[in-house]
Amino acid sequence: MKALHFGAGNIGRGFIGLILQQSGFEVTFADINEKVIEELNYRKEYQVEIADTTHETFIVTGVQGIHSQKEPEKLFHAMTEADLITTAVGPSVLRYLAPTLAEGLRRRAKKTRRPLSIIACENMVRGTSKFQAFIQEHLSSEEQIALQSNVHFLDAAVDRIVPIQENEDPLFVVVEPYYEWVIETKDSFSNQLSIPQAIFVDDLQPYIERKLYTVNTGHAAAAYLGYKKGYKWVAEAMKDEEILKTTKNVLNETGYILTKTYQLDEREHQKYMNKILSRFCNPYLPDDIVRIARSPIRKLQPDDRLVAPAIKCLELKIDPIHLAYVIASVLKYDYKGDPEAQEMQAYIQEHGIEKAIQRYTGISENSRLFHLIRKHI
Numbered sequence: 359m360k361a362l363h364f365g366a367g368n369i370g371r372g373f374i375g376l377i378l379q380q381s382g383f384e385v386t387f388a389d390i391n392e393k394v395i396e397e398l399n400y401r402k403e404y405q406v407e408i409a410d411t412t413h414e415t416f417i418v419t420g421v422q423g424i425h426s427q428k429e430p431e432k433l434f435h436a437m438t439e440a441d442l443i444t445t446a447v448g449p450s451v452l453r454y455l456a457p458t459l460a461e462g463l464r465r466r467a468k469k470t471r472r473p474l475s476i477i478a479c480e481n482m483v484r485g486t487s488k489f490q491a492f493i494q495e496h497l498s499s500e501e502q503i504a505l506q507s508n509v510h511f512l513d514a515a516v517d518r519i520v521p522i523q524e525n526e527d528p529l530f531v532v533v534e535p536y537y538e539w540v541i542e543t544k545d546s547f548s549n550q551l552s553i554p555q556a557i558f559v560d561d562l563q564p565y566i567e568r569k570l571y572t573v574n575t576g577h578a579a580a581a582y583l584g585y586k587k588g589y590k591w592v593a594e595a596m597k598d599e600e601i602l603k604t605t606k607n608v609l610n611e612t613g614y615i616l617t618k619t620y621q622l623d624e625r626e627h628q629k630y631m632n633k634i635l636s637r638f639c640n641p642y643l644p645d646d647i648v649r650i651a652r653s654p655i656r657k658l659q660p661d662d663r664l665v666a667p668a669i670k671c672l673e674l675k676i677d678p679i680h681l682a683y684v685i686a687s688v689l690k691y692d693y694k695g696d697p698e699a700q701e702m703q704a705y706i707q708e709h710g711i712e713k714a715i716q717r718y719t720g721i722s723e724n725s726r727l728f729h730l731i732r733k734h735i
């Protein structure tokens with residue numbers, strides 16, 4: 359079995375590549391980072407270290423790299439050969455990958471009818487479905503119909519904390535021990551995909567929302583509050599009583615909507631939340647707050663980790679006061695190295711905070727959430 363993975367970054371190498379290789383796939387990475395591609399092709403392997411007392415190391419062998427912009431023919435060939443295509447490039451990049459994917463699928467269809475699964479492993483709800491819609495914009499309706507029988511788009515949730523790597527070796531990656539990969543199987547075909555370490559479910563919605571609104575909402579709370587107080591590492595921020603308390607309060611708000619919406623067992627969910635809080639404190643995994651807080655405009659979107667659960671809280675008749683506080687903190691995020699933070703601050707300077715709340719969160723000024731956020735600024 360062959361897998362083509364777009365994005366040989368932290369999660370790509372530290373999670374998807376490792377799991378796929380352990381599942382028996384021959385893994386090819388496609389990326390735009392020349393150094394990484396060069397090293398993958400030269401060494402054909404890389405190391406993944408587990409960040410705990412064991413420092414267990416895995417060697418991911420038999421890998422290769424393709425520069426996805428400079429080597430289109432090689433890329434289309436790899437797409438034709440692939441049984442599985444995955445991505446971990448960042449949600450905003452999917453739109454730009456779509457024309458390449460459409461062309462690759464068109465060429466693949468002329469050569470083979472072998473089944474192909476496509477999975478976007480990004481932190482977003484129904485990322486693969488959104489990727490599919492972008493790809494379809496570049497295919498005729500006849501081409502879309504022709505692909506339906508053998509190309510399967512599977513939504514997924516991925517969870518493993520992989521910080522920015524500061525190693526001399528550009529391929530070496532240190533990851534936390536925990537991982538979870540949940541894949542939605544809508545039909546019998548998707549069951550043919552053999553990834554023993556993944557969990558296959560009929561309905562992804564509870565899993566992706568539980569992950570995004572617990573791991574990523576909690577992470578965002580700790581990161582934006584930590585940034586305001588001048589901390590560098592998330593584990594450092596978690597030692598601050600005030601930040602820990604707010605992060606827990608935020609998780610109680612999202613926990614309320616998750617347990618109510620999906621009838622989750624409250625005690626089990628409390629255990630899940632505790633596990634997540636302990637993951638943020640891993641002393642063996644230095645994770646920079648500015649990585650977790652990256653792309654604040656994306657994180658403020660109405661379907662992302664902060665605004666979506668806050669809206670659901672209001673629907674369930676509770677005031678998301680702690681989520682509103684974190685949203686207000688995101689609007690104050692001004693890290694110079696983050697283009698979205700700079701764009702957002704420039705907009706606030708020019709148009710004021712009220713307009714910014716509406717523009718970035720999609721919340722109208724008559725909404726209760728608007729006032730809860732405004733109160734904190």
Ligand SMILES: NC(=O)c1ccc[n+]([C@@H]2O[C@H](COP(=O)([O-])OP(=O)(O)OC[C@H]3O[C@@H](n4cnc5c(N)ncnc54)[C@H](O)[C@@H]3O)[C@@H](O)[C@H]2O)c1
Binds near residue numbers: 364365367449480516
């Ligand atoms: N790091 C984590 O802890 C983690 C965990 C779960 C999910 N995720 C998600 O995985 C995705 C990637 O995150 P990451 O932390 O690995 O980021 P990253 O920056 O380390 O990796 C992204 C990779 O994509 C490559 N890339 C960018 N544009 C590309 C293009 N047009 N074609 C091919 N490659 C391209 C980059 O060069 C980079 O190597 C994000 O959606 C993130 O939310 C990350």
Ligand SMILES: O=P(O)(O)OC[C@@H](O)[C@@H](O)[C@H](O)[C@H](O)CO
Binds near residue numbers: 574577
């Ligand atoms: O990748 P982002 O920017 O969506 O979110 C930052 C972190 O919260 C995220 O990368 C987590 O580390 C990851 O989702 C853990 O599974």
